[in-house]
Amino acid sequence: MAGQSQIFIAAPIRIGAAEALAALLETMNAAPGTADPANALLPFGRIPTIHVARFVILDDPSLPDRQQIAPQLPATEPLRLAFIADCDGTADDLLRTLVQLATPGLQQIFSHCSDFNAPADLLAWLHAHRIVSAATYANWRGRSMTQVREEATLHTMLRQTRLAHPEASPEQLRDILLTAARSFPLTPLPVPAFAEKLAEIRDFLLLPLYALLLSPLLIPALPFLILLLRWRETHDPVLAPVPSIARNKLLSSIEDHDVTNQYSAIGSLKPGLFRRWLTVAVLWIINWAGRHLYSTGRLGRVNTIHFASWTFLDDKRRLFFGSNYDGSREAYNDDFINKVAFGLNVSFSNGLGYPQTNWLILDGARHEQDFKRYLFHHQIPTQVWYKAVPGLTTYDFARNTRIRQGLTKNLTGSALKAWIAEI
Structure with a gap:
């Protein structure tokens, strides 16, 4: 029983090619941001294993924040195109299907990337540009x-x-x-085989095993780490600018064409090894919990998310977050703030400019207006989004x-x- 897999393909866009790429991606849509299942470039509807998928240009509106509050970080990062899909079966199976079904369309799309140059082996190129997400979540593992x-x-x-x-x-x-x-x-x-059940048990035991092995190092260091965290929390600047009306109209235009919506956001991590490794550890635990604790319909108390993922970019200087959720953007944000604000803080408080937290889990997202402005500041439009079962x-x-x-x-x-x- 293979369950679900995710693929995340990202490649740098050629200088000056972003506008033409966005125009090409628009031809794939039946409504703004919403894919036509039978579009000529990549007919998603002919791939029965895909649940949701998207093409998104990772144009980071928050990069100027670095010059303002984190000048030690590079002032620029590559502009990338990402293709993200959640599917049944293995990622390798989906990649092979994509190449068999839509090589001309994929070549046309990825020809806007700086290192594409019509490779003879498209499958190898896709594999070379695949990024394994740091954490993924599926509403109900194994529901095909x-x-x-x-x-x-x-x-x-x-x-x-x-x-x-x-x-x-x-x-x-x-x-x-x-x-x-x-x-x-x-x-x-499908009924999991004995070997699959055994592998699931081994995977479940990884967290307590790592905690046990690392405890001789972590326990003595814990007071220092807690003090370091608290010092950082009280000194890291908050950046939550007032939303732009024009950009809000752009984002709103690609939402609410179905009962489910897409969400794409990108931003920089706070500089320094402490924040980097804290983020790595937190996302590893989220990934583990998504497999073993929140695998049957709920992420904490929230039951409206179909799929979500957290993906590192640029040597872990930036993080992309994508989700597929039921209801409006405002209701989605309120649902998380009211039910699992501590989870938002744990997941995102290492982001540059995040509202001030208190001992990692308190405050932060509870500062509702600052938090919503922070989210909006990092949200980017999804150029093409596909959902296999509209209306459900x-x-x-x-x-x-x-x-x-x-x-x-x-x-x-x-x-x-x-x-x-x-x-």
């Missing part, structure tokens, strides 16, 4: 696009059947629905799975009524 599509179709069919029998009792309706479901065979869900939210996925599970249970009484109510 096949499962999502089949369960959505099952729900629609059962709902029509239920509405056609308004006078039936719950028990009668149960028998009618079970009979209807038999006419729609579902692909069996993570709630829909979870409900449809519960309906499927109810077909295999001998439900009676209140449990039967609750199951029917979800259909």
